Amino acid sequence: MIEKQAFPSDRYAVESQIRFHGLDPAECLVELEPPEGERLIEEDHIQSYLREHGENVALVLWPGVQYASGQVFDLGRIAESARECGANVGFDLAHTAGNVPVQLNDIDCEFAVWCTYKNLNAGPGSIGGLFIPARHxxxxxxxxxxxxxxxxxxxxxxxxxxxxxxxxxxxxxxxxPPTLAMAPIMASLDVFARAGFLNLREKSLALTGWLAQQVNAELSDVLEIITPLQPERRGCQLSLRVRAGHEAGRELFTHLEHLGVMPDWREPDVIRASPVPLYNSYEDCARLVQFIRRWADK
Ligand SMILES: Cc1ncc(COP(=O)(O)O)c(C=O)c1O
Known part of the structure; x- marks a missing residue:
């Protein structure tokens, strides 16, 4: 069982695993959708699905942070819901590692995986990470x-x-292991260790919280924040839906890139902006808001 909006790597992995085991993905892959009319999948919805259909679920593969919406999931709760019905559970922490603290040893999962090229600063092509619980x-x-x-x-x-x-x-x-590609991780982890991950998380919550406040105060006619705003339900990322739609969104995105902002585009109309506590400032966020305001007022 994965989420309907799972990152393609996850979908391809489970789909090919199902085929590898001689089974048919059309029959064996469950893609959980948000309830009708809702955009996000809440933990309650996962639990209700598993309570009703869980006896047929072999594995729940779930992200720690949803890559498109920026929603942070309560992994302990998801693991409990999966275990209750006898399913195994594994996590994709690609957007979680270096962003949101997770105590994997306290969560009853089978495995977790992540990449090091996002919030861990290793650069594309570097190694992935894997957590295997002590019992294995x-x-x-x-x-x-x-x-x-x-x-x-x-x-x-x-x-x-x-x-x-x-x-x-x-x-x-x-x-x-690729030693040259691993050198940046060593340097990055050293900076994380010196700064203290929990200090970075504290700054991240404040920095992204401030950006969200500014977007809602100054840009609510231009952008809608999709990411849940409660601190425990978000990391550094804000997913911003451009109200004017795809064309305008693409134009705004390109405009920002030309101004030296490095956001990210998700079809059909979402710009992801992730102020990073290690090297982004409140001034960077203020400038982003200013750039978007000027673009909208032109
Ligand atoms: C949630 C998630 N999983 C996996 C990946 C990519 O994994 P890989 O590079 O191993 O295909 C990404 C990349 O953005 C991602 O966002």
């Missing part, structure tokens, strides 16, 4: 696709035919 560590009986780098370091160079799993999540490594 050291197990060689799991149906895992093994790779050479997942072998215990002590015996890796013995080139033995039997796989000897490395301790912990290291056993899931498939191949030689």
């Amino acid at each position: 560590h050291g197990r060689s009986d799991l149906p895992r696709f093994n790779g050479w780098f997942g072998n215990n370091l002590a015996s890796r160079f013995k080139m033995a035919p039997e796989f000897d799993p490395a301790p912990g999540a290291l056993a899931w490594q498939l191949s030689t």
Whole structure:
């Protein structure tokens, strides 16, 4: 079970896994939609679906932060709802890592995955991350696709035919890591450690909260904020629907790019703006609001 609006990587992954197991995605892939007339899927809706149909669900794959809307999910609650009906649960934390704190050890999930090229600043092509709960560590009986780098370091160079799993999540490594691509992560994580992730989250909540306030005060005729605004339901991102529609939205987006703003476009009419607490300022946010106001008034 995934969300109807899942990022294509997730949809392709589960669809191809279903095929790999000799099953038909048309029959076996559940794509949960928001209730009629609503844009977001609330945790209550996930729970009700699972209470009603959960006995047929093998795996719930859910994002920590919805990439298009910026909505943050209560992963503990989703895991509980999945477990209640006997389903496994895994999380896509692509937009969560480096953005919103999550205590994976306190959540009853099977796995979580994420990329390092967004809020962790590693750049495209860098490695992905994987969380495997402690109860699976050291197990060689799991149906895992093994790779050479997942072998215990002590015996890796013995080139033995039997796989000897490395301790912990290291056993899931498939191949030689790209050292140059990993250098930026080391530097970035060092900055995160020095700043303190919870300090960054505090600044992020304030910075994005301030931008949301400004958008609502100065630009409500131009933009509608889709992202939920309660602190626990958002990260640094605001998804801004351009009220004038697709054409005007594209024009505004290109205009902002020319002015040196780096927003992101999502079809059909959404601009995503994510002030990053590590290097964006209130002045950056004020300038963004000013640029949009001037564009709308021209
Ligand atoms: C939620 C989510 N999952 C996955 C990805 C991309 O994953 P990959 O680069 O491994 O295809 C993205 C990229 O934006 C994403 O937003």
